[in-house]
Structure formats: structure tokens, C-alpha cells
Amino acid sequence: MVKLVIDGQQVEVEEGLSVLEAAKKIGIEIPTLCYHKALTPYGACRVCTVEIIRKEWSRLSAACTYPVQQGIEVKTNSEKVRKARKLILELLLARCSTVKPIQDLAKKMGVEKIRFPQEDKKCILCGLCVRVCEEVVGASAIGFANRGVERKPTAPFEIQSDACIGCGACAMVCPTGVIKIEDIEDKRKIDRWHTELERAKCKMCGRYFFPQATIDYLKKKGAEKVKNLLELCPDCRRDALIDKLNQVKYESNLVTTT
Amino acid sequence: MGKIKTLKQLEDFQDSLVKKRDPNKLCITVCGGTGCRAYAWEELIRAFEAEIEKQGLKEKIDIRITGCHGFCERGPLVVTHPQRIFYQQVRASDVAEIISETLLNNKVVERLLYIDPVKNEKAIHEDEVNFYRKQQRLIFGNNGKIDPTDITDYIALGGYTGLGKVLTSMSPEQVIEEIIRSGLRGRGGGGFPTGRKWLYCRQAKGDTKYVICNADEGDPGAYMDRSLLEGNPHSVLEGMIIGAYAIGAGEGYVYVRNEYPLAVKHIKIAIEQAEGYGFLGENILDSGFSFSVKINRGGGAFVCGESTALMVSLEGRVGEPRAKHIHTVESGLWERPTNLNNVETWANVPLIIAKGAEWYSKIGTKESKGTKIFSLVGKINNTGLVEVPMGITLREIIYDIGGGIPGGKKFKAVQTGGPSGGCIPESMLDLPVDFEELTKVGSMMGSGGMIVMDEDTCMVDVAKYFLSFLQDESCGKCTSCREGIKQMLQILTRITQGKGKEGDIELLEELSEVVRDTSLCALGQTAPNPVLTTIRYFRNEYEAHIKDKKCPAKVCRDLITYTIDEEKCTGCMRCLKECPQQAIVGERKKPHRILQEKCIKCGICYESCRFDAVKVE
Numbered sequence: 001m002v003k004l005v006i007d008g009q010q011v012e013v014e015e016g017l018s019v020l021e022a023a024k025k026i027g028i029e030i031p032t033l034c035y036h037k038a039l040t041p042y043g044a045c046r047v048c049t050v051e052i053i054r055k056e057w058s059r060l061s062a063a064c065t066y067p068v069q070q071g072i073e074v075k076t077n078s079e080k081v082r083k084a085r086k087l088i089l090e091l092l093l094a095r096c097s098t099v100k101p102i103q104d105l106a107k108k109m110g111v112e113k114i115r116f117p118q119e120d121k122k123c124i125l126c127g128l129c130v131r132v133c134e135e136v137v138g139a140s141a142i143g144f145a146n147r148g149v150e151r152k153p154t155a156p157f158e159i160q161s162d163a164c165i166g167c168g169a170c171a172m173v174c175p176t177g178v179i180k181i182e183d184i185e186d187k188r189k190i191d192r193w194h195t196e197l198e199r200a201k202c203k204m205c206g207r208y209f210f211p212q213a214t215i216d217y218l219k220k221k222g223a224e225k226v227k228n229l230l231e232l233c234p235d236c237r238r239d240a241l242i243d244k245l246n247q248v249k250y251e252s253n254l255v256t257t258t
Numbered sequence: 259m260g261k262i263k264t265l266k267q268l269e270d271f272q273d274s275l276v277k278k279r280d281p282n283k284l285c286i287t288v289c290g291g292t293g294c295r296a297y298a299w300e301e302l303i304r305a306f307e308a309e310i311e312k313q314g315l316k317e318k319i320d321i322r323i324t325g326c327h328g329f330c331e332r333g334p335l336v337v338t339h340p341q342r343i344f345y346q347q348v349r350a351s352d353v354a355e356i357i358s359e360t361l362l363n364n365k366v367v368e369r370l371l372y373i374d375p376v377k378n379e380k381a382i383h384e385d386e387v388n389f390y391r392k393q394q395r396l397i398f399g400n401n402g403k404i405d406p407t408d409i410t411d412y413i414a415l416g417g418y419t420g421l422g423k424v425l426t427s428m429s430p431e432q433v434i435e436e437i438i439r440s441g442l443r444g445r446g447g448g449g450f451p452t453g454r455k456w457l458y459c460r461q462a463k464g465d466t467k468y469v470i471c472n473a474d475e476g477d478p479g480a481y482m483d484r485s486l487l488e489g490n491p492h493s494v495l496e497g498m499i500i501g502a503y504a505i506g507a508g509e510g511y512v513y514v515r516n517e518y519p520l521a522v523k524h525i526k527i528a529i530e531q532a533e534g535y536g537f538l539g540e541n542i543l544d545s546g547f548s549f550s551v552k553i554n555r556g557g558g559a560f561v562c563g564e565s566t567a568l569m570v571s572l573e574g575r576v577g578e579p580r581a582k583h584i585h586t587v588e589s590g591l592w593e594r595p596t597n598l599n600n601v602e603t604w605a606n607v608p609l610i611i612a613k614g615a616e617w618y619s620k621i622g623t624k625e626s627k628g629t630k631i632f633s634l635v636g637k638i639n640n641t642g643l644v645e646v647p648m649g650i651t652l653r654e655i656i657y658d659i660g661g662g663i664p665g666g667k668k669f670k671a672v673q674t675g676g677p678s679g680g681c682i683p684e685s686m687l688d689l690p691v692d693f694e695e696l697t698k699v700g701s702m703m704g705s706g707g708m709i710v711m712d713e714d715t716c717m718v719d720v721a722k723y724f725l726s727f728l729q730d731e732s733c734g735k736c737t738s739c740r741e742g743i744k745q746m747l748q749i750l751t752r753i754t755q756g757k758g759k760e761g762d763i764e765l766l767e768e769l770s771e772v773v774r775d776t777s778l779c780a781l782g783q784t785a786p787n788p789v790l791t792t793i794r795y796f797r798n799e800y801e802a803h804i805k806d807k808k809c810p811a812k813v814c815r816d817l818i819t820y821t822i823d824e825e826k827c828t829g830c831m832r833c834l835k836e837c838p839q840q841a842i843v844g845e846r847k848k849p850h851r852i853l854q855e856k857c858i859k860c861g862i863c864y865e866s867c868r869f870d871a872v873k874v875e
Contacts, residue, residue, distance in 0.1 A: 043581045046737045046776045060775045065581035080775075087772045091741035115765060116745045125734065144576060144734075147559065149744050151734030 325489020
């Protein structure tokens with residue numbers, strides 16, 4: 001266990017936690033954009049900047065990547081922190097002036113006007129899409145291309161990637177909604193990655209549902225046991241599961257009655 | 259020669275090499291550094307070979323292509339032996355004379371000697387050239403003596419005896435202790451104590467450990483690591499092997515940028531030769547210690563010089579930094595304990611082992627020991643690589659070694675530490691150069707770039723230049739670096755265009771502070787340095803741009819106008835003909851006039867006028 005002080009409160013947490021997680025445990029919310037509890041901390045947005053005082057030496061650091069250390073003091077809302085967060089949000093807002101979550105957070109941080117030329121980019125470069133694709137899905141179909149202000153998440157060479165299974169996890173974690181999935185009849189399109197995949201037909205109702213590539217990928221990943229369920233659309237799968245559960249209940253009733 | 263298995267064998271081999279070499283044998287050494295190779299160098303080498311062949315002197319005269327001598331301004335450099343005559347700017351047409359006069363008749367070819375631009379004195383030997391006089395070339399000195407592609411040249415000068423000593427008589431702990439006592443600090447920029455880094459890596463848990471040589475030098479104008487790898491690759495390699503032994507690493511990598519083809523070639527040859535002699539591979543010098551080195555060629559991203567980005571890139575992924583709260587000595591390459599040092603740091607190691615920590619720690623200042631190689635470039639008479647003891651003043655480097663500013667111009671500032679360094683003004687020229695002193699004035703040691711600027715340099719324009727470099731090279735991962743640098747650059751651009759506003763300086767300062775304090779890696783954390791130091795020391799220039807819409811150095815095109823002084827203009831029509839925009843009108847022998855609406859302010863008229871009639875305001 002590690003003892004530290006967060007905003008004046010003595011805290012004891014297990015080793016290996018980040019300052020962000022430790023703060024959360026005692027109910028202190030630190031704003032984040034690129035953090036997701038299912039993913040490795042990345043430290044890209046810098047919105048979770050806090051002040052860390054260690055051996056009388058104060059510095060700013062991203063809370064999501066800073067591991068808790070014995071004896072440190074964390075200030076999540078000092079003037080220094082507020083000033084830094086406010087400017088970071090102003091910079092992000094200048095880049096993405098119409099993105100709602102950025103507008104909201106900027107307002108919360110006290111950004112009243114933007115002193116920089118404004119652009120209307122929709123991607124805040126949090127990297128959640130890239131990381132979910134690599135760490136959770138395991139497909140690594142997208143990554144970052146270019147450097148600096150030109151940086152953007154994309155499929156290699158900006159053409160459809162064979163590795164993209166069209167699962168849509170990227171769109172699900174995207175905080176700005178810039179990654180759009182379009183399901184049109186037998187096709188699934190994710191324009192941002194130039195993905196266009198065939199959708200499978202439900203074995204029961206005949207409706208198009210998931211991309212065949214997603215189903216094949218899940219089978220390959222070991223979902224062989226539930227193979228039959230994978231070939232059903234979500235609605236039919238639910239029905240099939242209910243049927244199965246009913247059977248179980250019936251059997252268990254049998255046991256109790258005899 | 260097969261593998262060397264014992265220290266005795268190494269010493270015997272060394273003796274035999276020294277005995278075999280006749281110190282009076284006639285020899286021509288030609289600098290083979292990239293700088294010299296840029297001046298009709300191949301032609302020169304061919305001319306030497308042909309002339310020796312023609313005169314039937316093949317047995318009598320050797321030619322040796324050596325590493326970089328550092329005085330790149332005056333290349334190609336040739337030194338004759340045993341006379342030690344130092345010739346500069348040698349052309350193929352000089353070859354016959356050098357051979358017949360100097361080598362065969364011991365006479366000096368006067369016109370090829372270096373003439374001091376200030377004192378107008380000729381220097382016959384290398385050490386008489388002012389450029390070299392105040393240098394202390396401990397790391398760089400052997401460059402000019404050896405053929406970097408021949409390991410025996412290195413061995414003959416005592417090479418690999420440090421390794422022999424370490425493997426036969428020192429424990430890893432003793433080696434680390436020696437490096438700690440020497441006071442050596444990382445030459446890549448951070449200045450972290452090398453011995454302590456090694457100790458932490460040795461203490462880190464894990465059986466597999468790595469050492470890395472960071473040769474991803476990317477600062478504009480800096481090329482000392484390149485010259486070391488090109489000119490004395492075995493010194494770097496020997497340092498790495500000693501370090502690996504001390505740390506307990508079995509594998510090493512040299513991460514070198516692919517834009518350095520000669521460095522890549524020479525380190526590759528060096529590794530092969532070291533393997534051949536048994537300095538690399540299994541059971542080195544029968545000590546039970548095994549170590550191998552691989553080369554990884556970088557793609558040229560500046561950020562890959564940052565240690566965590568370099569390691570990620572080495573793993574085959576996109577080079578971008580990660581937070582370093584868990585140090586790379588604990589979890590680095592492939593999440594194993596990894597010790598990374600810069601080229602120059604590694605090259606210091608054999609020297610410390612050979613001469614001892616005590617000797618080494620006497621050189622330099624209290625906190626910064628040894629020497630440092632700087633690449634002295636910009637508005638300076640003697641451009642080149644200089645190795646000086648820590649603590650030497652900037653004035654000594656710029657005036658005594660560098661020979662001052664060309665064309666009688668006034669010194670304005672020196673930028674140290676690469677693009678993220680700071681600009682130091684004239685009032686601080688007596689600053690002793692070491693890690694702490696440079697940081698105190700807002701700059702840094704960095705990897706050793708030193709760019710000299712004269713009175714014709716606009717400091718706002720300089721800040722803009724470095725920020726534009728950093729904007730291009732930022733990986734873009736973290737918001738503060740990516741967006742912060744971009745906005746700073748836009749403000750600086752506006753100021754140089756005459757669109758600066760009241761409050762711009764304060765906004766630049768505010769951005770600088772946040773970018774410095776909240777960026778993920780050192781690239782962003784130090785990026786504001788050029789802005790902050792130019793504001794600190796040259797605030798009046800910023801104000802002149804913003805308030806008066808004037809560029810005092812007359813650099814920023816939007817803020818200057820070219821006019822012709824009617825009194826001085828003779829009507830020679832020279833500027834009129836040279837102007838690419840046909841913006842100058844007038845008749846022969848009558849004063850010309852510049853049409854402002856057509857003028858693009860390229861300055862060609864100003865440079866072409868022989869009567870000083872073109873004015874810039």
C-alpha cells in the first residue's frame with residue numbers, strides 16, 4: 001500500500017494505481033479526454049494535469065500516467081493547475097471549435113474567449129480509437145500517421161485495411177462522434193478508415209447484421225463454442241438465449257419438484 | 259589475426275603493431291569526414307593515388323583516409339607525415355606539388371597553409387592553428403590519426419586496452435564506481451550522471467538487459483556524433499562493451515539515423531572487425547562475458563532522439579514518447595531494463611577507464627567534468643567541430659577558437675543546445691560553459707550545437723525559425739506541445755509580418771509556461787526556450803516589430819523597404835538588370851528608382867550595388 005495526500009486528504013491505495021485512479025477512489029474527479037478505464041493510460045490530452053509535490057519539489061504532470069508514490073502530495077485544483085488546464089482547453093477549442101465535449105469542458109474550465117485563430121477539426125487526437133483497436137480488439141487496423149499538427153488516426157496508406165474487421169469499437173469510444181458507421185443493406189461502411197465490408201445474414205431471420213469479417217475474427221479468437229449464436233443477429237440471438245435459459249429453468253424446476 | 263583471447267595477447271598484438279609502424283614512413287593523411295568529402299574530395303583522393311603511382315612511390319608513401327579533423331570550414335584537410343604539415347582547402351591540382359615538395363623534399367607549400375584571418379600569420383602545423391590551440395581534443399583527437407575502417411589503427415593507439423583492463427581486473431561494480439567517480443554526465447542533453455544511470459540499470463530486476471547508443475542526432479547544424487561515429491567508431495563501441503559488462507547487458511543497439519550513410523557504414527565495419535578480433539561475441543577475452551551489437555537505422559524523425567521514442571521506434575513502432583515516471587533503466591526496450599547513452603558519452607568511457615577517474619575528474623568544472631564537443635556554426639569565421647574542457651567561456655570558444663565574426667560584423671547572440679536551446683546575448687559571453695551555467699541563463703547544453711549570430715540576425719525571426727522546426731518535428735501526441743507550439747509560431751509569424759498586437763509578448767510568455775510545464779517529453783518541455791530567451795534578452799526587438807512595425811536587423815521582409823539613394827546612384831544599371839521582378843526603373847547614368855509595388859524585397863539590388871546606393875529601412 002502507498003500513502004499519499006490528495007487535496008489535503010490522507011489516502012492509502014494499492015501500489016500501481018495512477019494518481020487519477022487514486023483520486024477517483026476518494027471521490028475527486030479529475031477531468032480527462034484521452035483516458036478510458038479499459039485502456040492503458042496514454043497521457044496525450046494533458047487535461048488531467050495535476051500538481052505533484054515530491055520532496056518539496058512541485059511540478060505539473062498528467063494524473064493518468066503518474067503512478068502513486070509514497071509521501072507525495074497531489075493538488076488537483078491549485079491555481080497553477082487551473083491555469084494550465086484552462087489554456088490547454090483553449091488550445092483544444094481553437095482546434096476543434098465546434099466539438100461539443102470540448103466546448104463543454106472548456107466552459108467548465110472557465111475559458112471565455114479563444115485568443116487564437118479557430119479551426120473546425122472534429123478529431124481531438126485522444127487516440128482512443130487507435131488504442132481500443134489495438135488493446136481490446138487486437139486488430140491494430142488503424143494507427144497514427146504524420147507528425148505534429150498533421151497527425152491523424154488513419155488506416156495504413158489511407159486505404160482500406162485488411163486488418164479492419166468493421167467491429168465499430170473505434171466509433172463507440174470516440175468522444176466526438178467523428179467516426180461514423182453506416183450500415184446499408186449488405187454493407188458496413190466506416191468512411192474514416194475507408195472500410196467497406198460485407199454484412200452477414202442472420203441464420204434465423206435473414207436480416208443483415210454484423211460484418212462477416214467481425215464474425216470470422218471472433219471465431220478465430222476462440223468464440224468457436226458459441227459459433228451458432230455468432231451467426232444470429234442481436235435480436236434473434238436474444239431470443240435464442242431466452243429459449244436456452246428457459247430450458248435451464250425448466251430443468252431446475254424439475255429438480256426442486258422431485 | 260584470429261580472435262584475441264587474453265589481455266596478454268592484446269598487449270603483444272599492440273606492441274607488434276607499434277613496432278611494425280615506422281614513424282618516419284612518409285604518409286599523407288586526408289580528412290575523410292563528411293564535411294571534407296563535400297569539396298571535390300574523391301577527385302583529390304584519385305589525384306593522390308594517381309600521382310603516387312605515376313612517380314613509382316607506392317612503397318614509399320602511404321595514403322590514409324582519416325576521421326574528421328573538425329575544421330570543416332577549411333576542407334579538404336591534408337596532413338603530411340612525418341613532417342606534420344597542415345594543408346587546407348587542398349585541390350587535386352595541388353597534389354603533385356605536395357608530393358614533390360613536402361613529402362620528398364621537406365619543403366612547405368606556402369599557399370596551402372592556413373592564414374589566421376585576424377593576425378594574418380601562417381600556421382605550419384595543426385597545433386599552431388588558432389582553431390586548435392585552445393581545444394582539448396581527448397575524444398576527438400584520434401580522429402585525425404586513424405583510418406576508421408581499420409581496427410588495427412585504433413588498437414595501435416591503445417584501443418581496447420580499457421576493455422582488456424575491465425574484463426581482466428575489474429568487477430562490474432568497480433567499473434560503475436569508476437564512472438561515478440569520474441563525474442561523467444550524459445552528453446546527449448540531459449546531463450544525467452552516467453555512472454548512476456548504469457548503477458540503476460544494473461540494480462534493476464531482470465536477466466535480459468540492453469544498452470543502446472543514441473546516434474539519432476537531429477539538431478540543425480549539429481554533427482559531432484556523426485563525426486565520432488564516422489571518424490572513430492571503435493571508441494564508441496569499446497565504451498558500449500565496457501558499459502554492457504558493468505550493467506550486465508548481453509545485447510546492444512546503435513540507433514543511427516539513415517541520413518548518415520558514412521556513419522552507418524563505419525560502425526558496421528567496426529562491429530564486424532570487433533567481432534573478428536573477439537571484442538564482441540561469446541566469451542570476450544575469455545572473461546565469460548558475452549555481448550553483441552546490432553545497428554538500427556532511424557528514419558530521421560527528430561523526436562526519435564528522445565529515449566522512450568527511440569526505444570519504441572527500435573521495437574518497430576511509430577516513434578513517440580511515453581511518460582517516463584517508470585524509468586527506462588527499469589523498463590525500456592521490450593520492457594526490459596535498458597541503458598541508453600549518447601555517442602559522445604560512450605566515447606568518453608574508454609578514456610576514463612584507461613586514464614582513471616581521478617585524472618578525468620580534474621578536467622572541467624565542479625559539476626561538469628571532462629570535455630564537450632560543440633559544433634560551432636553560423637556567423638563565425640572558423641566553422642567546425644571543437645572539443646573544449648567544460649568551464650571554458652563562450653568568448654573563448656567564439657573568438658579564440660572560432661576566430662570571431664566574419665566581415666567585421668558585430669556579435670549578437672549565440673544559440674546553444676539545439677533548436678530547444680536558448681539565445682545568449684553578448685553581455686553573457688564570459689559565461690563558463692557547463693550544464694548548470696547554461697541552464698541558469700535559460701539555455702542548455704543540449705547535445706552541443708552552437709549557432710553564432712551577428713548583428714544582421716533578427717531575433718524574432720530566429721525564434722520563429724526554431725519554432726517552425728519544432729512544429730514540424732513534434733510527434734503531435736500531446737496537446738500542449740502540438741497545439742501550443744503551433745500557436746506560438748503563428749503569433750511569431752504575425753509579429754514578423756508587422757501584424758503584432760499589444761499583448762502578444764505576454765501571450766507568448768503564457769503559452770511558453772504551459773507548454774514547458776505540461777508537455778509529455780523534453781521536446782515540448784524545452785520548445786519555448788528560444789522564445790523565452792529572445793524575449794528575455796532582446797525584448798526591444800519584439801517591441802520594435804510590434805509597436806513601430808520595424809525590424810531592427812532589417813530581416814523581416816514585410817517590415818523593410820529598399821530605396822535607392824539618388825546622390826550615390828551612378829546609373830550603372832547593374833541592379834536594374836539583376837532585379838528578378840523588373841521592379842527597378844531608370845536610364846543609364848541617371849539615378850534609378852525602385853517600384854515598391856513590384857518589389858519582393860529579395861535584396862539582390864542591395865547585394866549587387868557597388869556604390870552603396872541601395873538602402874534598407
